[in-house]
Amino acid sequence: DAKTTQPPSMDCAEGRAANLPCNHSTISGNEYVYWYRQIHSQGPQYIIHGLKNNETNEMASLIITEDRKSSTLILPHATLRDTAVYYCIVYSNTGKLIFGQGTTLQVKP
Amino acid sequence: GAVVSQHPSWVICKSGTSVKIECRSLDFQATTMFWYRQFPKQSLMLMATSNEGSKATYEQGVEKDKFLINHASLTLSTLTVTSAHPEDSSFYICSARSQLPFYGYTFGSGTRLTVV
Numbered sequence: 001d002a003k004t005t006q007p008p009s010m011d012c013a014e015g016r017a018a019n020l021p022c023n024h025s026t027i028s029g030n031e032y033v034y035w036y037r038q039i040h041s042q043g044p045q046y047i048i049h050g051l052k053n054n055e056t057n058e059m060a061s062l063i064i065t066e067d068r069k070s071s072t073l074i075l076p077h078a079t080l081r082d083t084a085v086y087y088c089i090v091y092s093n094t095g096k097l098i099f100g101q102g103t104t105l106q107v108k109p
Numbered sequence: 110g111a112v113v114s115q116h117p118s119w120v121i122c123k124s125g126t127s128v129k130i131e132c133r134s135l136d137f138q139a140t141t142m143f144w145y146r147q148f149p150k151q152s153l154m155l156m157a158t159s160n161e162g163s164k165a166t167y168e169q170g171v172e173k174d175k176f177l178i179n180h181a182s183l184t185l186s187t188l189t190v191t192s193a194h195p196e197d198s199s200f201y202i203c204s205a206r207s208q209l210p211f212y213g214y215t216f217g218s219g220t221r222l223t224v225v
Contacts, residue, residue, distance in 0.1 A: 034213060043115070043202050043216035044153070087152070095141065097204070097214050099153040 004088045006103045012082075014109050018075040022088030025069040031092045033064060035073050037084040038102075044087065047073065078107045111207035112136055115217030122193055122224055130188045130220045132203030138183035139205035143214070144176075147200040159186040193224040 005023040012018040024033065032051050036044040048055055048062045050071070055062045061074040075082055087102040112135040122128045132142055140161045145153040157178055158166040165178035175197075177189040186205075190197055204216040 036216075038153075041200070041219070041221070043113075043204075043219045046213055046215065049213055091213075095206075096155060096158065097143065098155060099145075101152050 004090055004100045006086075006088055006100060008101065009104045009106070011106050011108055012075075012078045014080060014107055015077055018073075018078040018082065018105060018107070020073040020075075020086050020088075020103050020105065021070065022072070023070045024088070024090050027068050027090050028092065029068075031090050033062070033068075033071050034089045034091050034097070035060070035062065036087045036089065036099075037082075038087065039084045044099075047086075049091075078105075080107050080109065083107045111215045113203065113205050113215045113217040115203055115220055117220060118218060119221040120223070122222070124194055124224055125192055127189055127191045128193055128222060130190075130201055130203075130222075132186045132188070132205070132217055134184045134205045134207070134215075137205075137207050139186075139207070140183060142180060142186040142203055142205045144178065144186075144188050145202045145204070147202060147219075153202060156188075161186075190222065193222070195224045198222055198224045 032049050034049040035047040038044045048060050050062045050064055064071045085102040085104050087099050114133045114135050116131045142159040144156045146156050147153045155168050156171045159178045159180040161180045167173045180186040200219050202219040204214045207215050
């Protein structure tokens with residue numbers, strides 16, 4: 001499975017957009033990018049996923065670069081409840097979801 | 110849709126005893142489920158893949174005789190920690206692959222195991 005690299009931590013002001021980057025330079029053509037988040041002592045929560053087109057849902061937007069070597073998760077108006085660890089995962093047809101270290105996002109008032 | 114229920118949410122047991130954790134897909138069928146372990150301030154580590162009607166596949170370094178996995182139906186997988194020791198204390202999380210409302214993995218809420 002392709003490796004991902006994320007900054008260990010980020011801060012964001014409440015009400016502002018949170019932009020979380022992820023590098024996945026070894027991604028293959030048929031591998032998807034998934035984003036999950038984990039709030040303390042809970043199971044991970046699905047946010048969004050994409051292959052090569054940008055995606056948007058009620059939670060977030062996912063911007064994937066044209067070469068697919070990196071992506072950015074955008075939370076348009078961060079709230080205090082968005083404080084969590086965010087995981088960027090490259091999923092392949094091995095069927096396994098392998099977690100990296102993620103980015104701890106702290107939303108501050 | 111795509112809800113995974115995990116039970117119990119927390120358990121305390123004595124060293125040497127066994128503990129069973131259940132993972133259920135409530136509104137979909139899951140031929141494959143996954144078990145993870147997470148230590149404090151660390152990421153999730155995949156332990157094993159649970160396949161309905163067949164033996165589980167364990168990741169390298171995970172003791173299959175200690176962590177018994179049974180996936181007897183399309184909606185239930187169980188993880189039994191046998192002869193538990195304090196070092197087995199951890200947060201155990203299951204997940205199942207669903208197709209609706211999104212094609213991906215839905216996670217349970219986790220089980221906090223404390224061995225005393």
